[in-house]
Structure formats: C-alpha cells, structure tokens
Amino acid sequence: MIFETTYNDNNYPIILKQNALAEINHFLKENEQNIVLIDQDVYRFHKDYIKANLENQDIKFITIMSGEACKQMSYFESISEKILSLNINRQSQLIAIGGGATGDFVGFLAATLLRGIDFIQVPTTLLAHDSAIGGKVGINASVGKNLIGAFHRPRAVIYDLNFLNTLPHTEIRSGFGEVYKHAILNSETDTWHLMDQYPSIRELSRLENIDTFLKMGIETKLKIVIEDEFEGGVRKHLNLGHTFGHGLEYLTKIAHGEAVMIGILFQKIINKNRNLFDNQESIHIFINYLKELGYPLSIINNANIELIFDYMKKDKKNIGQTIQMVLQEGEASFTIESVSKDEVLDAFIELKSLINE
Numbered sequence: 384m385i386f387e388t389t390y391n392d393n394n395y396p397i398i399l400k401q402n403a404l405a406e407i408n409h410f411l412k413e414n415e416q417n418i419v420l421i422d423q424d425v426y427r428f429h430k431d432y433i434k435a436n437l438e439n440q441d442i443k444f445i446t447i448m449s450g451e452a453c454k455q456m457s458y459f460e461s462i463s464e465k466i467l468s469l470n471i472n473r474q475s476q477l478i479a480i481g482g483g484a485t486g487d488f489v490g491f492l493a494a495t496l497l498r499g500i501d502f503i504q505v506p507t508t509l510l511a512h513d514s515a516i517g518g519k520v521g522i523n524a525s526v527g528k529n530l531i532g533a534f535h536r537p538r539a540v541i542y543d544l545n546f547l548n549t550l551p552h553t554e555i556r557s558g559f560g561e562v563y564k565h566a567i568l569n570s571e572t573d574t575w576h577l578m579d580q581y582p583s584i585r586e587l588s589r590l591e592n593i594d595t596f597l598k599m600g601i602e603t604k605l606k607i608v609i610e611d612e613f614e615g616g617v618r619k620h621l622n623l624g625h626t627f628g629h630g631l632e633y634l635t636k637i638a639h640g641e642a643v644m645i646g647i648l649f650q651k652i653i654n655k656n657r658n659l660f661d662n663q664e665s666i667h668i669f670i671n672y673l674k675e676l677g678y679p680l681s682i683i684n685n686a687n688i689e690l691i692f693d694y695m696k697k698d699k700k701n702i703g704q705t706i707q708m709v710l711q712e713g714e715a716s717f718t719i720e721s722v723s724k725d726e727v728l729d730a731f732i733e734l735k736s737l738i739n740e
C-alpha cells in the first residue's frame with residue numbers, strides 16, 4: 384500500500400508493505416551523505432536484513448540508545464556533535480530506523496542541524512505507524528514529555544511490516560494503543576471491528592490482518608494532519624488519552640501506548656461524569672478488554688496523582704493555567720475541554736476503584 388500526503392507542497396509517500404525496506408534505495412541521495420541512525424536493539428536483531436536491502440554499502444550507521452532513553456538533551460547534544468563531525472551539509476539526510484522514540488529523536492536532529500535537513504522515517508514498531516506520520520519530532524525535558532520539539536516533515540516513510548514479527552508483547556500492546564485510538568477517532572464500527580479481530584492477547588500477538596487496521600490508522604491520521612498540520616484545532620484530537628497518559632508514562636516509565644490506553648480509560652471516566660459519550664457499561668466493557676489484552680492497569684494502584692497532575696500541567700494543549708483534555712461527545716465526535724483539578728482527582732479515585740473490582 385502506498386499513501387501520499389496531500390499538502391500544497393513537499394508531499395511525501397508512506398509505503399506500507401512486507402519487504403518495503405528495499406524502496407529506500409529510491410530515496411537515497413547520490414553524492415551526498417545519507418546517515419542511518421538506528422535503535423541499537425533494532426540494529427542487533429536486523430542488521431543483516433537492513434544491510435542486504437541497501438544498494439549503497441558505504442552508508443554510515445550510528446547506533447543510538449533504544450526507546451525513550453535517547454530523547455534527552457545531553458544525548459541530543461552528543462549525537463549532534465557526532466553527526467556534525469562527519470561534515471554534513473544541507474543536502475545530507477538522516478534515516479531513522481526504529482520505533483517512535485527513534486523517529487522523534489532523529490526527526491528533531493534533522494529539524495535542527497544546519498537549521499533543517501531531510502530525513503526518512505523507517506518505523507519498526509506498531510506504534511510508529513502513528514508517530515512516523517505528521518512531522519511531530521522532539522525530545523523530552525526533565526519536567527515532561529516531548530516539550531522540546533518541532534514540526535518537520537519526513538521525505539518518506541518506509542514501513543516494512545517484516546519488522547513487526549519480532550516485537551515483544553509490551554511493544555505490541557503499546558502500538559495497539561495508538562491503533563485503538565485511531566479506531567475510536569474514526570468510528571464505532573472500526574472500534575468494534577478491532578475488538579472482534581483481537582479479543583485477547585493471543586490473537587493480538589499474531590497480528591493477523593494488522594495491515595487493514597494500520598491502513599485505517601494511517602488514513603485517519605493523514606486526514607487530520609493535512610487539515611491542521613500545526614495543531615491549532617482538530618489535530619488536538621490525536622492527543623486523545625495523552626494528557627493523563629503522558630503524565631503516567633513519564634512517572635512510571637510504562638510504554639507510551641500502554642499509558643495512552645490507560646489515558647483513554649481515564650478520559651472515558653470524565654466523559655461519563657460529564658454525561659458525555661461514555662457510561663458505566665461502556666467503561667466496564669473497556670476495562671475488561673484492557674485486562675484481556677494484559678494492559679498494566681495495576682500500575683495505577685501505586686501511582687501518585689499529584690505528580691501525574693504536575694506533568695498534566697505541562698501539557699502543550701493547555702491554555703493559561705487550565706488543563707485541556709480531549710473528551711468524546713458522540714460517535715467520532717470530540718471536543719477539547721478545560722478539566723479542573725478536583726475533576727481529575729475524583730476521576731483518579733474512580734479509576735482506582737474500577738480497575739480493582
């Protein structure tokens with residue numbers, strides 16, 4: 384499958400298929416530096432496959448720390464210096480091979496080195512079907528996630544489904560969180576269809592038909608980011624589950640998409656308390672589903688809501704001193720609303736009691 388963005392200019396393709404990696408050769412620059420920055424674990428597992436697919440065997444590889452660990456300012460500085468020591472110029476390009484964190488980090492290097500050079504996203508996880516598209520790139524600050532960043536479009540996204548075969552369960556659950564989010568944003572039909580296809584972790588870990596749902600996710604995301612690239616309005620909906628999720632993730636270090644799924648649950652409780660889309664029944668169905676898939680709900684028992692709330696106060700959607708959350712008003716209908724501290728504390732007490740029922 385090939386998708387193409389439909390901006391006014393600088394469009395890029397998203398190539399999604401088994402063995403997509405070979406397509407990268409069409410995007411390598413002749414007589415310029417192409418530098419691969421690759422998650423060290425991905426390099427360990429897949430270096431032979433990756434190198435076998437590259438026609439230019441002189442490409443420089445730099446392995447980087449795996450996962451969120453790379454998204455630190457000190458690491459950003461050291462890798463920047465390393466790349467600059469290779470005498471790059473504005474025609475050079477970076478190639479990010481790894482999960483969402485790798486893409487965010489390498490994209491931010493590309494956005495800032497020499498005030499901006501090209502980069503290619505080669506996502507290797509389920510989660511990265513979301514993060515590789517739309518141009519959000521960045522690193523973390525000590526006070527919160529993704530607080531230092533830019534919007535910088537990739538030149539191409541090459542999504543080789545072969546990489547998904549070696550993902551551990553946590554990583555599958557994490558990516559599935561974003562797939563699920565896209566289904567909710569899209570329609571109730573897609574959400575039920577997804578739940579029917581993957582009723583438990585057994586079916587989910589086989590990832591049968593996952594390309595159908597990745598297609599749905601990518602189409603959903605593309606529609607939104609093309610309408611509102613810089614997150615002035617509708618793009619905020621893509622942050623569903625992230626206000627609480629980012630706080631929980633940063634505090635507990637659980638995987639991003641696992642935290643987002645718990646953030647979606649938190650958002651459902653607030654929806655119910657405001658008589659919006661959810662009710663007791665829909666929340667119970669969702670909790671049971673999360674349990675079937677093995678999401679780490681028990682992490683909530685020892686989480687400190689005051690600390691999570693401090694992270695929520697740093698969320699980029701906030702206006703003035705108020706926390707803004709994505710809430711659901713109806714099927715595929717979302718709104719951004721201010722949420723008070725009392726409301727957050729009440730929802731957290733309810734969340735704790737519901738997961739332990």
Ligand SMILES: O=C(O)C(=O)C[C@@H](O)[C@H](O)[C@H](O)COP(=O)(O)O
Pocket residue numbers: 513514516517519528529561614618621622625699
């Ligand atoms: O693309 C977007 O916009 C999103 O919000 C997608 C999110 O799933 C993704 O995790 C994103 O990186 C979060 O962005 P942030 O602005 O909340 O840091």
